[in-house]
Amino acid sequence: MxxxxxxxxxxxxxxxxxxxxxxxxxxxxxxxxxxxxxxxxQGPGTxxxxxxxxxxxxxGWPHIVGYQDNQAxxxxxxxxxxxxxxxxMYDGTTVPEGVKVEAQKETDAKLDNFKExxxxxxxxxxxxxFHDPKCNGEYVCWPTVATTSIAYYPKDGKIKEFQNSxxxxxxxxxxxxxxxxxxxxxxxxxxVVTHFRTDNRYRMVLVSPDTSKIYVATDNAGYIMGKxxxxxxxxxxKGAILVxxxx
Numbered sequence: 001m002x003x004x005x006x007x008x009x010x011x012x013x014x015x016x017x018x019x020x021x022x023x024x025x026x027x028x029x030x031x032x033x034x035x036x037x038x039x040x041x042q043g044p045g046t047x048x049x050x051x052x053x054x055x056x057x058x059x060g061w062p063h064i065v066g067y068q069d070n071q072a073x074x075x076x077x078x079x080x081x082x083x084x085x086x087x088x089m090y091d092g093t094t095v096p097e098g099v100k101v102e103a104q105k106e107t108d109a110k111l112d113n114f115k116e117x118x119x120x121x122x123x124x125x126x127x128x129x130f131h132d133p134k135c136n137g138e139y140v141c142w143p144t145v146a147t148t149s150i151a152y153y154p155k156d157g158k159i160k161e162f163q164n165s166x167x168x169x170x171x172x173x174x175x176x177x178x179x180x181x182x183x184x185x186x187x188x189x190x191x192v193v194t195h196f197r198t199d200n201r202y203r204m205v206l207v208s209p210d211t212s213k214i215y216v217a218t219d220n221a222g223y224i225m226g227k228x229x230x231x232x233x234x235x236x237x238k239g240a241i242l243v244x245x246x247x
Contacts (some may be wrong), residue, residue: 002070023059023111029150029204031166040147041117044095046072046124048144049117050166050179050188056113058227062102063109066120072128072143074103093130093142119179120190121170140231145170145177153178157211159178159246169202169216174224180199183204196244199226199236217244223229 030039037053047066051059060066065073078090081101089098095101108148122143135141140226148171155161164186166179201219208215220239226232 005036020056021059021063022054022057023064023114025065028148029143031150031152033070033152033164033166033181036185038118038150038152040150040168042147044121044139044142045091045130046122046128046143047117047119050119050147050150050168051117053116054115057115058111058113059115059117060106060109060111061113063104064106064114066123067116068106068114069123070107070126072124072126074105076101076103091130091137091139095227119192121147121177121192126206135231138223138231140172140225144172145175146172146200151205151207153207153214154211157207159211159214162214167199167205167207167214169205171201171219171222172224174198174200174202176202176214179207196242198242199224199232199234200240200242201235211238212246214244216244218222218242224238 003159024041026043027039027070028042029035039051039053039058041049041051049066063075076090076095078084078101083097086130086243087099090096124143128143130139130142147168150167151167153167155164157163162178164181164185166181168177168179170177175197176195178195180189182189197218201222201224202216203219204217206215218240221235223231223233
């Protein structure tokens with residue numbers, strides 16, 4: 001049944017019209033809610049995005065990440081660094097000490113038809129510490145969730161709390177994020193709600209045809225921020241399909 005559901009998702013993706021989108025970093029999923037198409041776009045440093053996809057839209061990358069707010073991100077063209085091949089590695093968040101390179105503010109970017117995200121995971125202020133000692137400066141502690149899939153829970157679904165919501169998986173956090181939509185399904189209504197936190201890497205979410213179940217597929221291995229807020233490579237359910245059912 002799960003394979004059939006994945007098959008349906010694949011078929012739907014094959015018949016999408018050409019949208020001519022620009023400025024996406026790492027989009028790993030899109031879904032229709034009525035006639036609106038929503039998409040996710042992820043990491044690595046800050047501002048995983050939930051976007052309303054529009055024909056000809058420019059979503060900012062690499063000049064803008066998340067909102068055009070000059071917060072914790074500047075565009076760095078590292079290929080312009082002198083003796084680039086031998087320069088210290090740039091992790092996308094912090095230019096190594098001693099490296100001279102121009103950093104462009106987001107507000108200096110002039111993009112045609114720029115579209116800001118509906119929501120981000122997460123926007124942080126300048127001066128944010130990307131080198132948390134408990135993570136040895138590794139990405140798992142950075143302010144993203146690593147969005148990997150998106151689904152729509154319909155207005156007439158059996159789980160009342162979930163009706164008319166976008167469902168998004170965070171592979172770094174083992175969490176399902178629910179984003180309630182307004183009546184016209186044009187924007188996110190209120191705050192993001194979290195569900196089903198486990199020590200797993202959530203790869204994909206799908207809703208059963210009768211809407212009574214939510215399926216989440218997990219990775220075999222990887223690195224996550226555990227439920228106790230400590231990084232771990234120990235998964236609770238490796239390569240599994242988790243089923244959350246309304247009772």
